[in-house]
Amino acid sequence: MTDVREFRIEIPDDELVDLRDRLARTRWSVPLPGAGWERGVPTDFLRELADHWATGYDWRAAEAEINAYPQYVTEIDGQRIHFLHVRSGSPDALPLVLLHGWPGSFVEFLDVISALTDPGDPFDLVIPSLPGFGFSAPLSGPGWDSRRMATAIAELMRRLGYRRYGAQGGDFGAFVAPDLGRVDPEHVAGVHVNAATLGFIPYGQVDVSELTPGERTRYDRMQAFLGEGNGYFQIQATRPQTIAHALTDSPAGLLAWIAEKFWSGATAASPTATGCSPTSRCTG
Template identity: 55%
Template sequence: MTTNTEIRPFRIEVSDADLADLRDRLARARWPQHPSGEDWSRGVPTSYLRDLAEYWGTGFDWRAQEAALNEIPQFVTTIDGQDIHFLHVRSARPDATPLVLTHGWPSSFVEFLDVLEPLSADFHLVVPTLPGYGFSTPVADSGWGNLFRVASAWDELMRRLGYDRYAAHGTDAGSGVSLLLPMVAPGRVLGVHLTGTSPAMPFGPPIDTAGLDEADRRRAEHFNHVQQDGLGYLHLQATRPQTLAYSLNDSPVGQLAWIVEKFREWTDPAAELPDDAVSRDRLLTAVSVFWFTGAGASSAHAVYEGMQVYRQMAAAQQDHASAPPAARTGYAVFAGDDTIRSLVDPAGHVEHWSEFDRGGHFPAMEVPDLLSADIKAFFAPPSP
């Protein structure tokens, strides 16, 4: 780890020139035809994206969002040669438990904005941005897609903030980071709460549905369908991130479509459109952070590096599937999730398991009430 342990205050300050450039690019977008009508079977429909892009360019108030974000205490520190951006929201309770919240792809600290207030009643919150995402850019060197390296950096961050012991919550790739924290910091992690976990290897064989109950069978069938029809984005990022990077870095419409498609596919199934699950302004704030920081390209490379490590770890994970977790573990499963308990917890070691009929892959944005309540319930001290 670096010997420079300075923690520096941070403010988001997108230049007028960059804001004008975004609006100009949106106004000059060259739109493709949509040959199959206006459904989502071939990707994001042109009519939907044109309407959203028009709002992004002429109706969305980035300056208001920027000012609101700057009301939250933000900092940067350099760890292992990489600038790490993070939020640090201290609870009014001096004895509050430190809690590190880790996002996944395609996301950033913006994902957790709606849970900051309810969670800060009980926790000191640390919300770091993964290297290559948001304001943890540019990436200083390769290798930050390795989640072991990220987990080690998170533990160093918590040390710098003076937290000897802490709790962790993660979603998507952030779940991987959170699961690794007790391994890289034995004895320091009080517990791990997870959402958005994959039930099986993304490029592996379909899940065998025999013996599953009705709810888990539906999740397995959905996962198997996604294996066949919904992993194009992952194949590209896991194999040719630089080729994709040119489009994401040069076209705001391309970046918008790349993220919006995932919000359509991964959010609550009851939501017809992405902005039925997450408000337009929140969705476009998340996309804007990607655009202004060039994170579409660098996060694609992080996915590429992470998948190389994930493939290597897959066999080892199967060998150790029945081993107790390194720290007490809890899961929250939402309506749009494919998480199956018999696959992620075959030996029954997970002590907290919640299932909800609302929400999806981005519960902190979709159902912050449910997520914050479940995190509080998991980490609550035992009754006397």
């Protein structure tokens, strides 16, 4: 199957009712006295966030915002691929693939679409949901590593008629984007990455006295990540189906799982951050 079909998000009302009902019936854990974020997401914070999701968040408005952009699905290597395809209208536009990571999604690029497709700096944008994410789920089977994903994206760009394009990726997308340059070097004009957690990896024995100040900062952050922030990765990389049962059944559990990573990412980027509001970014 090589056809590309139009797509719109239309979540049934009964699924939204079920979501609110599940959130309302959440069994909340009893917090450990005196423990803060170092033990995970605080119960009070999560309850406030869940209440906002159930009673204050307007999904239909978000759905309409996303549906304002052209969306499509196609099947590649047995896997359904969902993507936004926003053309600038300029005949000289450079096609650009924007690749998200976890716990992000294609939605994280909505705020940059208008700037990147502006006639003054035109790009044609292709914004996929990576296999296993969003509307490219569920996975067709095991083996979808960054290189296989890159191969599928290269085929997608071929189907769309693009012979030269750039790629940008963050987080896991920062692994897929370079692999895209490797599997399709004749057509990839350039690769840019951000939020590449493993941007500095010292191998073997490390003499920290030989590191530059910038390398020492990254080294210390990596050591802290491996010691305290890597638990989610170990579970998702080794026993994903086990945690999937809990996260699929409990929206509050899924909310905590994702909120903690956004909080830790924000505090890592801003070491002076003192807290978070359920309806805003972490503040310093």
